[in-house]
Structures are given as structure tokens and as C-alpha cells.
Amino acid sequence: MxxxxxxxxxxxxxxxxxxxxxxxxxxxxxxxxxxxxxxxxxxxxxxxxxxxxKDRDALVTALMTEAFSAFTAALEAGRDANNADDYAGRFRGMSKAYFQWAVENPQRYLLLFGTPIEGYMFAEELGPVAQRSFLVLQGVIGEAMAAGRITGGVSALRLPTSLKSQYKLLSEYGMPYSGEATQLALSTWAMMQGLTSLYLYDYLTGFLQDNVETFVDFEIEKMVKNLGLE
Amino acid sequence: MxxxxxxxxxxxxxxxxxxxxxxxxxxxxxxxxxxxxxxxxxxxxxxxxxxxxKDRDALVTALMTEAFSAFTAALEAGRDANNADDYAGRFRGMSKAYFQWAVENPQRYLLLFGTPIEGYMFAEELGPVAQRSFLVLQGVIGEAMAAGRITGGVSALRLPTSLKSQYKLLSEYGMPYSGEATQLALSTWAMMQGLTSLYLYDYLTGFLQDNVETFVDFEIEKMVKNLGLE
DNA sequence: TTATTTTAGTTTACAGTGTTTACAATTGTA
DNA sequence: TACAATTGTAAACACTGTAAACTAAAATAA
Missing domain, CATH: 1.10.10.60 (Homeodomain-like)
Structure with a gap:
């Protein structure tokens, strides 16, 4: 080396x-x-x-790779600030870290989840590094589910078997998995992304002023409850 | 004229x-x-x-105004396809219309809720027309709430009094209002926006393939249940 | 109708962008 | 020292958005 x-x-x-x-x-x-x-x-x-x-897009891809890594690390740190058996705490910590990171790095977040670069097309090689951040969330839910702590509304949706590659990726990280976990994770993911972009696009402050964080915490708490985590 | x-x-x-x-x-x-x-x-x-x-931004603003109007009209149509006293139906209809419109007009939706135009700054005059679409949602929830049909988890958040201008706007449209309705509407708004952008950025199909719509419907149903609408 | 003003469009030009090509200068190696 | 690989530059091309000056046409006033 x-x-x-x-x-x-x-x-x-x-x-x-x-x-x-x-x-x-x-x-x-x-x-x-x-x-x-x-x-x-x-x-x-x-x-x-x-x-x-090679060109501007390659530079943007490199920037996004960096940003995704930092974002994933923030999620993991939020999760790991709680004991491994404190499933609600880990979920809370990760979710708050999600929002917090976006608040502290708005441009970075928008680079990842907005479309600020003219004509930039999401690069293939970003797929894995992007999914890694999702895996953190899926992992948190999967762990809780494996421990029998998820009692909230689980879907009757039949997920495609092609999810197996995804599962394999999860198990490589030593995480439990299931179609339901994926589904619940997607749901949570959507909510966090929605809350965050609403905030970054400045829709929330007009309504909530300095109560934004309280509101977000409240919404996270609702998710904890709906998952049956606590 | x-x-x-x-x-x-x-x-x-x-x-x-x-x-x-x-x-x-x-x-x-x-x-x-x-x-x-x-x-x-x-x-x-x-x-x-x-x-x-005047310049490119003025053109973009005009385009966004058109798109917001069409979007709002779609929400209203989805809502009005149900009887005025069918609160759950109106909520469902509007939410499905939200997602449906985005699916059918992806570029239009991204123009509104993404940031695809280099250096474009959200124009002041777009505020009212953008809020009008939110008012549809807030109205649906407000109506149901006034009818005592919202039994789901309402927040203890104290909202700022500055919301009164917002309330006035709502009442001008003959809709009931409350801080709780605003809060629940924001929550729903976030979820819909999150689901939609996850779909448009192609995160969902990889996991769900042709079950995307089923998944979204399921999530809408969860919201109906959580609001206590049914 | 004629004269005047308003409007719609063109031409030309400027400053900015990403990118390619050909060349020069530097650095590392045999 | 000679050769090769690498790193940079200069010039140019094809694009942007935008401003100024000018022309042709249309609407209005005399």
C-alpha cells in the first residue's frame, strides 16, 4: 500500500x-x-x-459518494448512541440523526436527495453507497423485528422474491431481514425524507416557526408508537 | 374584458x-x-x-404556477369524487390523487418539489399558489375534525399564534381550521411527499417492483387508521 | 390619409458554462 | 543523461442567459 x-x-x-x-x-x-x-x-x-x-458528472458523483458516507455514518452514530437492546432508542436516535444531519448539512442533503445539478443523472455506482444508508434503517427495524418488538401494523403486501439480493446484502452485514422489515423501513424512510425536504424547502417554519424540531420529534414518536416499539 | x-x-x-x-x-x-x-x-x-x-426565472415561475394549479385541481378532483360526509373517502381520494398525479406528471411534479432548475430561486409570488394545494389537504382534515371524526393521535404541540393568517385564508375558503388540523396536515403532507419522491427517484421499484401502488395505498390506509378516520 | 407612437422581432455582442485538442513543462525512471 | 509518463496551459468549439441597438410592422392620433 x-x-x-x-x-x-x-x-x-x-x-x-x-x-x-x-x-x-x-x-x-x-x-x-x-x-x-x-x-x-x-x-x-x-x-x-x-x-x-472524467467530466463534471464524475466530480458530482465523487461528491455524492462522500456525502452518502458521511450521512450513513451520522445515522449509525445516532443509532449506536443507544444500547443494542434498546430498540426504540436506536430507532429514535437514528431518525433524529437523519433530520439533524440534514439541518446541519442542507446543501449536502439536497445534493443527495434533491436534484440541484443541471442534467446530472444518478450514477450507477452510487446505488450501493446510497443503499447503505437505507440498510442502516432497515437494519434497525429488522433487529427489533427479530427480537419480536415490532407489534405495529405490518402489511399483508406480498413482496417480490427478487428482494433476496437485498436480503443477502443485509445478512452480509449480519443483520436480520424480512419483507415486512423492508416495507416498514420504506415507510419510515418516506416519512423522514418528506419531513426533511418540507423543512429544507422552508414549508415548515412558516407554520411552526421555532417548533419545527418539536414537531419532528413528535412525528418520530408517532412512528415509534405505530411500529409498536414502545 | x-x-x-x-x-x-x-x-x-x-x-x-x-x-x-x-x-x-x-x-x-x-x-x-x-x-x-x-x-x-x-x-x-x-x-x-x-x-x-423578464428572464428565465420568470418563465420558470409561470410554468410552476401552471403546474401548481393543475396539481391543486387534481387534489380537489380526487377529494370531490367522494361525498362531503365521507371523510375517510375524501382523504383517500385526495391522497391517491396526489400520488397519481405525480406518477402521470413526473417532470411537472419534480419541477414543483424537486430543484431541477439551475440556480432558480423559489419566487415570492409562488407562495400563495403553492399553499393553495396544501390548503386542500388541510381542509379535508379540518372538515373531518370539525365533524368530530378525527380521533387519532393529535399532538400536544402548542402552535404559534402567527398561524392566524393561515387560518383566515382557510376560513375564506369556508373551511374550518385548527392548529391540530395544520399539524396533522403537515404530517400527511410529509408522508405523501416522501413516498412520491422515493418513487420518482426510483427507490421503490427496486424493492417493490409492480407492487408500488399497492404499497402506497397501504400507507394511505395506515394514515386513515392513524387519524382515526375509519 | 398621414404622422406618430407602441410593439415584436432581429442582429450583434458579451460573459459565462463544460469540454476537446494540441502543445509545453515538469517529474520520475532506465 | 536520455526517455517516458504525467501534469499543466492555450486556444478553440459549442453551448448557455442576457443586454443594447436597430428595423419592420401594427395600432393610434392628427
Whole structure:
């Protein structure tokens, strides 16, 4: 694994490009991201960046990969702040971490779950890294379910068998799984995403002002109850 | 209200611009919207469009206004397909119409609730027309609540008094209102938006394949139950 | 009808974008 | 030292949105 000097330099300017991009996203929003802007700030000409990223979309994909990792880590941290047998706590911790991360990293979140980049098409290679964040949620619910703690309304929906690949991925992470867990996780996922984008698009504050967080916590609590977790 | 010949012509090319824009959005997605492209297709030069729209953002705002109106109309139609005293039916009808409209007009929906236009900032004047669609939802819940049909988990959240302007707007439409109705409506809104964007971003089909609609219906049914509507 | 004003459109131009190509400079290796 | 790989630059192309000046046509006033 020993890197040559050249590889080190290359890696370092690659990271400088990414961090400059994040700086611009933080300041002007993801929509204002521009290769020429990054090059300008780095004191280099634009085509130089093409030595490091095939094109603008490749850069965006790299940024999204980074963001997904950070997001997933935040979810895991929220979950792991609670004991392994405290299923309600783990669910709560993860859900709050979801919202909290979005509040603290709005542009980053919108980069992942909005469509701020003109003409950018979700890259294939992002699939796994995106699903990994979903797996955290699915895992939390799956664990609770395996422990018999999910007593809330489970669907009668028959899920397709093609879900098995998904299950396999879950079990590789040592997590229990089931079609019902997937379904409940999707439901929770939808709610969190809805709450979050409503907030980021500034629909909530007009109605709730400084009660937004209380509202979100309340909605999380409703989910806990509906799952029968507590 | 009699229009002069000129006003008629002006109105007609204005509409041609909008319909050409919709055509492009339908074909290439909202991100690919381009003034020059519209002009090209209309057989006219780009600066000509500036006689009809101050700039690109003004055009986008006009498009969003149209889309919001259509969306609101769809919600109302879904609601009104049920008797005025069938509160659960009206809620169901509206919610299904929400998802259905998004499925049938994905680019239009994303134009409203995604951020596909580079650098476009949500225009002030869109506030009222956007809220109007929310008012449909809030109204359905408010009616049911006034009829004493909402028995589900109502929050203990104390909402700010500044909501009064919102309430006034509702009562102008002859609808009952309350802080609890607002809160429950926001919750429902979040869920619908979350389900829909999960679907449009193609997260659902991977898990559910052709069961997506069943899943969404099931989630709507859960909301009906949680509201205590049935 | 003629003269005047308003309007719709074009031409030209500017500043910005992502991207490609050809070339120069630098760096690492044999 | 000679050669090869790598990293950058300069110039150009094809696109954007937008502004200014100008022309042709249409509506209005004399």
C-alpha cells in the first residue's frame, strides 16, 4: 500500500478539488457548482481538472459518494448512541440523526436527495453507497423485528422474491431481514425524507416557526408508537 | 374584458412559449429547459422571448404556477369524487390523487418539489399558489375534525399564534381550521411527499417492483387508521 | 390619409458554462 | 543523461442567459 510521491501529490490535489467544490457548495449552493469556478479558486485552468475527473458528472458523483458516507455514518452514530437492546432508542436516535444531519448539512442533503445539478443523472455506482444508508434503517427495524418488538401494523403486501439480493446484502452485514422489515423501513424512510425536504424547502417554519424540531420529534414518536416499539 | 387583436396575439404566443417549454420538459426533463431551445423550436430568435418573460426565472415561475394549479385541481378532483360526509373517502381520494398525479406528471411534479432548475430561486409570488394545494389537504382534515371524526393521535404541540393568517385564508375558503388540523396536515403532507419522491427517484421499484401502488395505498390506509378516520 | 407612437422581432455582442485538442513543462525512471 | 509518463496551459468549439441597438410592422392620433 505504499504510495509513491506522485500518487500522494495526485491524491492531494484530487482532494483539494473536492474540498474546493464543497466550499463552493456551502457558500453558493450545489446549483452554483462550476468546474471553472473551482479551477479559478485553485489558481489553475479548467481543463487541468480533467486529469482528475472524467467530466463534471464524475466530480458530482465523487461528491455524492462522500456525502452518502458521511450521512450513513451520522445515522449509525445516532443509532449506536443507544444500547443494542434498546430498540426504540436506536430507532429514535437514528431518525433524529437523519433530520439533524440534514439541518446541519442542507446543501449536502439536497445534493443527495434533491436534484440541484443541471442534467446530472444518478450514477450507477452510487446505488450501493446510497443503499447503505437505507440498510442502516432497515437494519434497525429488522433487529427489533427479530427480537419480536415490532407489534405495529405490518402489511399483508406480498413482496417480490427478487428482494433476496437485498436480503443477502443485509445478512452480509449480519443483520436480520424480512419483507415486512423492508416495507416498514420504506415507510419510515418516506416519512423522514418528506419531513426533511418540507423543512429544507422552508414549508415548515412558516407554520411552526421555532417548533419545527418539536414537531419532528413528535412525528418520530408517532412512528415509534405505530411500529409498536414502545 | 374584450381583448384587442394585439392582446390576443400576445396571449397566444405567450402560451406557445409555455407549451413549447412543457414539451421540452416532457421530452428532456426540466433540467434541460433552455430559452434558446424554446426559441429554436418556435422558429424565432432567443431575445424575442424577453418580450414575454423578464428572464428565465420568470418563465420558470409561470410554468410552476401552471403546474401548481393543475396539481391543486387534481387534489380537489380526487377529494370531490367522494361525498362531503365521507371523510375517510375524501382523504383517500385526495391522497391517491396526489400520488397519481405525480406518477402521470413526473417532470411537472419534480419541477414543483424537486430543484431541477439551475440556480432558480423559489419566487415570492409562488407562495400563495403553492399553499393553495396544501390548503386542500388541510381542509379535508379540518372538515373531518370539525365533524368530530378525527380521533387519532393529535399532538400536544402548542402552535404559534402567527398561524392566524393561515387560518383566515382557510376560513375564506369556508373551511374550518385548527392548529391540530395544520399539524396533522403537515404530517400527511410529509408522508405523501416522501413516498412520491422515493418513487420518482426510483427507490421503490427496486424493492417493490409492480407492487408500488399497492404499497402506497397501504400507507394511505395506515394514515386513515392513524387519524382515526375509519 | 398621414404622422406618430407602441410593439415584436432581429442582429450583434458579451460573459459565462463544460469540454476537446494540441502543445509545453515538469517529474520520475532506465 | 536520455526517455517516458504525467501534469499543466492555450486556444478553440459549442453551448448557455442576457443586454443594447436597430428595423419592420401594427395600432393610434392628427
Amino acid at each position: 505504499t504510495q509513491t510521491r506522485r500518487e500522494r501529490l495526485r491524491e492531494s490535489t484530487r482532494e483539494e478539488i473536492l474540498s474546493t467544490a464543497w466550499k463552493q457548495i456551502g457558500e453558493e449552493g450545489a446549483a452554483a457548482l462550476s468546474l471553472r469556478g473551482i479551477a479559478r479558486e485553485m489558481g489553475v485552468t479548467a481543463p487541468a481538472l480533467y486529469r482528475y475527473f | 374584450t381583448q384587442t387583436r394585439r392582446e390576443r396575439l400576445r396571449e397566444s404566443t405567450r402560451e406557445e412559449i409555455l407549451s413549447t417549454a412543457w414539451k421540452q420538459i416532457g421530452e428532456e426533463g426540466a433540467a434541460a429547459l433552455s430559452l434558446r431551445g424554446i426559441a429554436r423550436e418556435m422558429g424565432v430568435t432567443a431575445p424575442a422571448l424577453y418580450r414575454y418573460f
